[in-house]
Amino acid sequence: MGINKIYKTVEEAIADIPDGATIMIGGFGHAIDRPQTLIKALANKGVKNLTIISNSAGVAGKLGIGSVGGKPFIDEELLVENGQVKKVICSVPASLVMSKPNAFEKLYREGKIELECIPQGTLVERIRAGGAGLGGFYTPTGVGTLIEEGKEKRIIEGREMILEFALKADYALIRAYKADTMGNLIYQGIMRSFNAIMPQAAKVAIVEVDEIVEAGELDPEGIVTPGIFIDRIVKIPREESK
Amino acid sequence: MKERLSREVIALRAAREFFDGAVVNLGGGIPALAANFVPEGRTVIFHTENGALGFGPVPRSESETKPHLMGASGIPFMPQPGMCFFHHADSFAMIRGGHIDITVLGALQVSEKGDLANWTFPKRMVGNIGGGMDLAFGCPQVIVTMEHITPSGELKILKECTYPLTAPRCVSKIVTDIAFLIVTEEGLVLKEVAPGWTVDEVQAVTEPKLIIGDDLKEMEL
Numbered sequence: 001m002g003i004n005k006i007y008k009t010v011e012e013a014i015a016d017i018p019d020g021a022t023i024m025i026g027g028f029g030h031a032i033d034r035p036q037t038l039i040k041a042l043a044n045k046g047v048k049n050l051t052i053i054s055n056s057a058g059v060a061g062k063l064g065i066g067s068v069g070g071k072p073f074i075d076e077e078l079l080v081e082n083g084q085v086k087k088v089i090c091s092v093p094a095s096l097v098m099s100k101p102n103a104f105e106k107l108y109r110e111g112k113i114e115l116e117c118i119p120q121g122t123l124v125e126r127i128r129a130g131g132a133g134l135g136g137f138y139t140p141t142g143v144g145t146l147i148e149e150g151k152e153k154r155i156i157e158g159r160e161m162i163l164e165f166a167l168k169a170d171y172a173l174i175r176a177y178k179a180d181t182m183g184n185l186i187y188q189g190i191m192r193s194f195n196a197i198m199p200q201a202a203k204v205a206i207v208e209v210d211e212i213v214e215a216g217e218l219d220p221e222g223i224v225t226p227g228i229f230i231d232r233i234v235k236i237p238r239e240e241s242k
Numbered sequence: 243m244k245e246r247l248s249r250e251v252i253a254l255r256a257a258r259e260f261f262d263g264a265v266v267n268l269g270g271g272i273p274a275l276a277a278n279f280v281p282e283g284r285t286v287i288f289h290t291e292n293g294a295l296g297f298g299p300v301p302r303s304e305s306e307t308k309p310h311l312m313g314a315s316g317i318p319f320m321p322q323p324g325m326c327f328f329h330h331a332d333s334f335a336m337i338r339g340g341h342i343d344i345t346v347l348g349a350l351q352v353s354e355k356g357d358l359a360n361w362t363f364p365k366r367m368v369g370n371i372g373g374g375m376d377l378a379f380g381c382p383q384v385i386v387t388m389e390h391i392t393p394s395g396e397l398k399i400l401k402e403c404t405y406p407l408t409a410p411r412c413v414s415k416i417v418t419d420i421a422f423l424i425v426t427e428e429g430l431v432l433k434e435v436a437p438g439w440t441v442d443e444v445q446a447v448t449e450p451k452l453i454i455g456d457d458l459k460e461m462e463l
Contacts, residue, residue: 030292030309065316068304092371093370108368109367109368117369119371119376120330122376124330124334125334140379141375141379144410145410187327193293197329
């Protein structure tokens with residue numbers, strides 16, 4: 001028996017994701033930090049009515065913003081344009097180039113997709129709270145703006161703050177650099193972003209990595225994501241990551 | 243038509259506000275250009291919200307460009323001794339926690355009280371809040387860089403913002419293509435005008451009544 005978190009293919013790793021699932025998708029928005037292979041597998045699987053929690057609604061991949069040489073890459077826009085997404089909770093829903101609207105904007109203007117647009121720091125902290133067993137937190141961000149509407153307010157240390165609730169998900173799809181067989185993860189450069197925060201907040205966390213090594217091969221002092229947060233690991237060397 | 247300052251010169255003027263040892267986050271567009279103009283003799287630690295601190299300049303060639311070394315706007319950076327990486331919860335702890343001294347942001351509108359509107363306008367129906375709202379709330383010094391008016395001539399420095407706010411009363415300094423202003427309790431103080439511009443000309447494209455700084459001068463470039 002023992003622990004076996006390693007899956008041979010992304011298709012097997014996502015096989016049980018049902019229609020209506022709430023899915024966190026990791027990364028900030030650059031080619032290297034997105035779980036491109038898992039996103040593509042989810043698109044091919046065709047599950048519908050998904051709620052996506054991510055930094056963006058897919059704003060950079062098609063434009064190739066955040067890749068070497070401006071090469072296009074896969075992000076959640078693929079799921080949005082396939083009509084698989086019911087709702088997006090994110091901080092960056094609209095195209096980074098106003099003259100080139102993304103799939104999300106088009107559907108949103110037609111009333112075909114829901115949006116909860118929130119400040120990025122609030123988004124990541126809500127996810128962190130979800131993974132940390134907290135109900136929520138008070139933040140000054142958003143006071144006196146549209147963001148405060150309908151939210152409980154308190155003055156803490158003389159500053160007005162609003163109550164924000166934790167976010168959780170059924171699945172988290174993330175990208176890391178290396179995993180060991182226990183699920184411990186390390187990253188490279190800017191890859192940590194939302195990748196190192198989302199697994200804790202999901203019932204099932206699935207990671208695609210460049211390399212899987214034996215337990216003991218990663219320096220325990222340098223582990224960023226402790227293995228107990230990770231349920232499934234798939235090896236996808238970077239050149240195949242799309 | 244009078245000559246207006248280029249985007250690079252606006253960024254250069256903003257960068258003069260970076261004090262030695264400052265931790266600085268730059269937004270996309272004109273603000274990002276300020277990285278190239280850190281005043282000589284001053285050390286500035288740049289922060290990017292996607293998880294890096296203390297990184298180096300933009301690589302000179304694509305062969306030096308690495309996919310894991312890129313800032314929030316997708317602009318690549320070179321490694322530099324002392325650089326470090328972190329996840330998003332830490333990145334925004336730095337921002338909200340007041341650990342980032344200065345942020346430079348673009349703006350659609352700024353009010354005389356220092357209210358900032360920079361994430362959307364009603365016609366677009368949807369906009370990108372991104373990390374800007376946390377930066378505007380969390381950083382002790384918010385410097386706005388922007389063109390003084392819109393391409394179609396609409397004023398951007400107003401008595402009250404008409405677009406949805408990013409944060410109320412957060413802006414401390416404004417650098418435009420014709421002026422440098424600071425926000426005070428009494429109102430907007432005009433500190434510098436671009437070469438060739440007069441106070442009246444700047445006032446004519448600024449809705450609130452400007453306070454003329456005692457030390458008003460022409461911007462040194």
